Amino acid sequence: VVTWGDDAAGGDSSGVALLLTEGVIELFSNYKDFVALKADGSVVFWGDAGLWSHEGDIISVTGSGGAFAAIRQNGCVVTWGDDAEGGDSSEVAALLTEGVVHICGIEQAFAAIKADGSVVTWGQQNMGGDSSAVASLLTEGVVAIC
Structure with a gap:
């Protein structure tokens, strides 16, 4: 991977x-950071929020405006980045421990679809992170998001 441009982004x-x-098989970005997914399931992160890597079991990464969410091989989700833009999923963490099959990132929030057809959202409440108004429609049978 070769990079250029604004050092802070x-x-x-x-x-x-x-x-x-x-070993890099795919690159992901948000408006200030990048993530490289490698063939061995590890990820490498660089940009505004610093530098780090995670070894092992990542199968998918999605970016929002200032955060990332990744699905591990066991269907669990890990998030990082700007807390207000989806980097902090602690309020819904219990719902993201297994069964997640797809994540959609939007400007400042994420939506995850689970194998049972339910959807979990988090991030900036007024930007899609709060789905409580339609929660009854997201408990089962959802086959696609975003």
Whole structure:
């Protein structure tokens, strides 16, 4: 992976460059960070929020405006980034421990569809993170989101 542009928005990946030399199968971004998903399930993160990597079991990554959500092999979700834009999923964490099959990221929130057809949302409440007004429609039978 070769990067360029604004250093504070992912243009400088020198701190993780050695991790980006092979095995990268997909890149994801939000408006200030990047994530590389590697063939072994590890991810490498760089940009405004710093640098880090996670070894192992990630199968999918989705970005919102300032955060990311990833699905692990066991269907559990891990989130990071700007708390107000979906990086903090602690309010719904118990619902994201298994069975998640797809995540859709929008400007400042996420929606996750589970294998049972239910949908879980989190992030900026007025930007899609609060689905309480339609909660009864999201408990089962949903086959696609976003």
